[in-house]
Amino acid sequence: MREQVRTVGLWLMTGLRAAPFHSTALVVMLCLQAAIAPVRTYGVKLIVDGVGGAGEGPIRLGVVVILATFAVAFAGTSVDGYLESAGADRVERWVLSDILRITTHIPGIEQHERPDVADRLSQLRDSARELGWFALVLFQLISTGVTIVLVVAMLSGVHPIFAVLLVLAFGQVWAASLDSKWMQDTMERMQPYGRLVRSLSELAREPRAATELRVFGLGPTLLSRIRSLSGTMYAGERRAMVRGLAVVTLAKTIFRLAYLGAVVYLIVLAGRGSASPGDLALVVLLAPQVDGAASEAGDGVSRVGVALRSFGRYRWLRDYASSHSWKGGATPAPDRVGRVGSASDRLGGATPAPERVVGVGAAPVRLVSGIELRDLSFAYPGTDVAVLDSVSLVIPAGTSVALVGENGAGKSTLVKLLSRMYDPTSGSILVDGVPLSTIDPVAWRERLSAGYQDFVKYEFSARLVVGVGDLARLDDEEALKAALVRGEALELVEELPRGLETQLGTRFSESSELSGGQWQRLALARAFLRDRPLVLLLDEPTAALDPEAEHALYERFAEASRVAAAETGGITVLVSHRFSTVRMADLIVVMDQGRVVEVGSHQALVGARGRYAELFEVQARAYR
Numbered sequence: 337m338r339e340q341v342r343t344v345g346l347w348l349m350t351g352l353r354a355a356p357f358h359s360t361a362l363v364v365m366l367c368l369q370a371a372i373a374p375v376r377t378y379g380v381k382l383i384v385d386g387v388g389g390a391g392e393g394p395i396r397l398g399v400v401v402i403l404a405t406f407a408v409a410f411a412g413t414s415v416d417g418y419l420e421s422a423g424a425d426r427v428e429r430w431v432l433s434d435i436l437r438i439t440t441h442i443p444g445i446e447q448h449e450r451p452d453v454a455d456r457l458s459q460l461r462d463s464a465r466e467l468g469w470f471a472l473v474l475f476q477l478i479s480t481g482v483t484i485v486l487v488v489a490m491l492s493g494v495h496p497i498f499a500v501l502l503v504l505a506f507g508q509v510w511a512a513s514l515d516s517k518w519m520q521d522t523m524e525r526m527q528p529y530g531r532l533v534r535s536l537s538e539l540a541r542e543p544r545a546a547t548e549l550r551v552f553g554l555g556p557t558l559l560s561r562i563r564s565l566s567g568t569m570y571a572g573e574r575r576a577m578v579r580g581l582a583v584v585t586l587a588k589t590i591f592r593l594a595y596l597g598a599v600v601y602l603i604v605l606a607g608r609g610s611a612s613p614g615d616l617a618l619v620v621l622l623a624p625q626v627d628g629a630a631s632e633a634g635d636g637v638s639r640v641g642v643a644l645r646s647f648g649r650y651r652w653l654r655d656y657a658s659s660h661s662w663k664g665g666a667t668p669a670p671d672r673v674g675r676v677g678s679a680s681d682r683l684g685g686a687t688p689a690p691e692r693v694v695g696v697g698a699a700p701v702r703l704v705s706g707i708e709l710r711d712l713s714f715a716y717p718g719t720d721v722a723v724l725d726s727v728s729l730v731i732p733a734g735t736s737v738a739l740v741g742e743n744g745a746g747k748s749t750l751v752k753l754l755s756r757m758y759d760p761t762s763g764s765i766l767v768d769g770v771p772l773s774t775i776d777p778v779a780w781r782e783r784l785s786a787g788y789q790d791f792v793k794y795e796f797s798a799r800l801v802v803g804v805g806d807l808a809r810l811d812d813e814e815a816l817k818a819a820l821v822r823g824e825a826l827e828l829v830e831e832l833p834r835g836l837e838t839q840l841g842t843r844f845s846e847s848s849e850l851s852g853g854q855w856q857r858l859a860l861a862r863a864f865l866r867d868r869p870l871v872l873l874l875d876e877p878t879a880a881l882d883p884e885a886e887h888a889l890y891e892r893f894a895e896a897s898r899v900a901a902a903e904t905g906g907i908t909v910l911v912s913h914r915f916s917t918v919r920m921a922d923l924i925v926v927m928d929q930g931r932v933v934e935v936g937s938h939q940a941l942v943g944a945r946g947r948y949a950e951l952f953e954v955q956a957r958a959y960r
């Protein structure tokens with residue numbers, strides 16, 4: 337119950353914060369309109385009683401009452417539609433941008449990698465429009481409630497037996513809420529099918545998949561899979577719909593029969609002279625209103641049920657974000673200072689500084705002793721497989737480290753932990769002896785830079801594609817040029833029609849598309865833009881480059897990293913399957929099934945004739 341109250345609280349607060357004027361005006365209009373039908377009927381009763389001998393007073397009052405209801409109805413029809421849709425638009429936009437704000441401010445990436453979390457997030461995004469109708473749904477229900485209470489109070493004045501109808505009206509409402517619950521449960525159960533259908537449909541539209549789909553002749557298979565999954569989804573939904581319809585129809589039938597019985601009883605009373613002609617007119621005119629209001633209340637309750645679920649998810653996301661905010665930990669050490677990245681509005685608006693995680697330590701400005709992994713184990717959330725198992729390793733300040741090992745050995749996972757996308761399940765990462773878990777993740781990431789194999793192809797101008805590596809240096813021509821040179825991308829940018837200002841990608845008519853390797857060079861330049869990062873993470877960042885470019889890149893990079901290492905004690909962590917590159921690293925770490933099996937320099941490891949020597953020999957043989 338407490339949970340429901342919190343959800344309703346969030347619902348009301350969101351509506352009032354996102355659209356205060358529209359919400360309030362709509363409430364007033366809906367409450368006034370709720371009273372129209374019963375009040376107008378009462379006006380008719382006054383006129384009928386007046387004509388029946390009660391005098392002119394009731395007739396005059398009846399006319400005034402009826403005219404007033406017409407005035408309210410006219411005002412309502414003129415502004416209601418606008419208030420509803422403008423208010424809903426505002427709430428929808430508010431909620432969608434809040435969802436984005438919350439998800440991008442969660443420091444870790446668990447929410448992007450767990451399917452159950454992804455499901456909830458997509459349900460929430462899909463229902464943002466429903467959340468937008470909050471004022472309408474809630475207050476329509478209130479107004480229908482007002483109508484029912486007024487109508488039943490008037491009927492009870494005629495005869496107390498009509499009060500029974502109130503109970504039966506609740507029966508209708510209960511049936512509608514059951515119907516809604518069954519439908520919502522079914523839709524939640526069908527969510528994984530929906531996710532699959534969406535992902536397959538996107539695949540069918542995705543330009544990058546077009547060639548492969550044709551080569552393997554996958555189009556018809558994809559289509560039939562989408563059809564069969566959609567069929568399963570719709571069959572489930574249809575079953576829930578039929579069940580709901582049956583129970584709602586039953587409740588409606590009971591209500592209508594009871595109402596009919598009550599009207600017949602009143603006619604009998606009128607025949608005996610125990611009821612006035614006005615009473616009879618009142619009951620006959622109110623009959624459709626009671627029925628309509630009870631059905632409307634049923635619809636309202638089911639829509640409120642849907643909205644409450646949606647707001648429940650919204651509240652869940654807010655709770656999830658605060659439980660994953662990594663707040664708490666050590667107080668900042670006085671000699672450790674963090675740097676706040678400056679904002680830029682080149683992404684289409686002022687960019688706010690990242691939200692600080694309060695109560696945690698700032699990142700160091702230089703490394704003195706280095707990074708130590710102490711008995712570190714890790715399983716991805718929602719799984720119990722140890723992807724990293726009791727890893728202990730010391731990376732001295734100023735060194736370059738290469739992680740090698742077979743597919744699935746845990747190299748990329750270790751890179752994710754170093755950039756604190758996740759915290760270890762047990763054990764710790766110490767930065768100059770300070771646990772990484774006590775350092776503000778935002779400040780820590782400002783001291784990192786990274787290049788990945790599956791880099792993002794930002795469809796921006798070339799300047800921005802590189803500049804997002806450090807927005808503060810977006811207009812620093814020298815820094816951009818140096819990064820382009822280190823990423824082996826200067827020539828490529830100079831050949832673009834508008835140089836750094838060229839729009840890249842395929843989405844715009846003026847844009848230039850690049851090859852995979854060219855995109856990767858820009859991604860590397862992006863990684864090199866940040867000034868003297870403490871940790872540079874390179875996870876197979878040259879997989880799409882030709883060997884000549886790769887070799888030139890690493891030679892230049894090794895030189896630059898030696899200078900940076902001397903200045904800040906910076907560490908470079910490189911993941912690669914190419915041993916010609918790996919051998920340049922000061923320290924090579926061989927991983928196997930989540931464990932570190934060998935550590936040493938290239939010479940030492942080749943001399944030790946262990947796993948590394950074996951892997952190196954296999955690759956070297958292939959080139960002989």
Ligand SMILES: Nc1ncnc2c1ncn2[C@@H]1O[C@H](COP(=O)(O)OP(=O)(O)OP(=O)(O)O)[C@@H](O)[C@H]1O
Binds near residue numbers: 449
């Ligand atoms: N998001 C995830 N959720 C659950 N398990 C994951 C996730 N990402 C990776 N894994 C699992 O963790 C293990 C290690 O994966 P990881 O990507 O770290 O290996 P890797 O050594 O980088 O491999 P490769 O050389 O192929 O890139 C694999 O068994 C993989 O299935």
